[in-house]
Amino acid sequence: MKLFSNTFQTLENALNYSGTKQKVISQNIANADTPNYKAKDVQFTASFQNELQASIHAFRTESRHYDFQMKPPIQSGIVTKNSLQYNNNGNSVDMDQEMSDLATNQIYYNAVADRLNGKFQSMQNVIRGGK
Template sequence: MSLFSGTISTLENALNYSATKQKVISQNIANVDTPNYKAKDVSFKAALDQAVGQSISTNRTDNRHFVFTKPSYSLSIMNKNLVSYNENGNSVDIDQEMADLAKNQIYFNALTERINGKFSTLQNVIRGGK
C-alpha cells in the first residue's frame, strides 16, 4: 500500500517480518522435546543485505542525479548456527526462545502502535482536521 509515502509499506514489511519470526519461534518452542530437531531463525540480516544492494526508483530531472530503484526482499528461515545440542540432538534453548518471543512481541506492539498512528493521521486528514 503506497499512500503518500513509503512509511506504511515499510511498516507492513516490518509486520510481515515480525509475524514470520513469531511462527518460527512458536515452531521452536513446540519442538523443544523433539529428538534431533534443529532450532530455526528468521534471517533479517540477509533480507537487509538484499534490500540494501538494490536502489529506489525516482524521477530524474537531470542526468547527474542518482539512480534509485525500489528495494524488494524475501525473508529466509535458516537453522541457527553455533548452538549447543541437548543429549537427544535437539538444539532448542527454551530460555532463549522465550526471551526472543517477548522481544518480538514488544517489537510487534510498537509497530502496530505506529501504523495505527499513521492511519489515525490519514483519517484526520480525510475528515478535514475535525
C-alpha cells in the same frame, strides 16, 4: 508521486517480518523435545544484504576486468542454527532464549502496530479536515 510515500509499505513489511519470526519461534518451542531438531531463526540483515548483492548488475567491457560472482538469492530470512546443541538428543532449542525472543518480538509487533494505527489516525484527521 506516491500518495502515501513508502511508510505504509515499510510498516507492512515490518509486520510481515514479525509474523514470520513469531511462527519460527512457535515452531522452535513446539519442537523443544524433538530429537535432532535444530532451532531456526529469522535474520533480516542476512536476507537484506543478499538482496543488495543480487541487485547489482555488472557488465564487463574489458576482458581484464574482474567478473562478479553472484550468489543465488535467499527466498526467506529463515536460517537453521546448526552449530548449537543444548540437549543430549541433538536438539538445539534453548527455551530461555526462545521465550526471551518471543517477548521481544511481541514488543516489536505492538510498537509497529501502534505506529501504523497512528498513521491511519493522522490520515483520518486530514480527511475530516482537522475536526
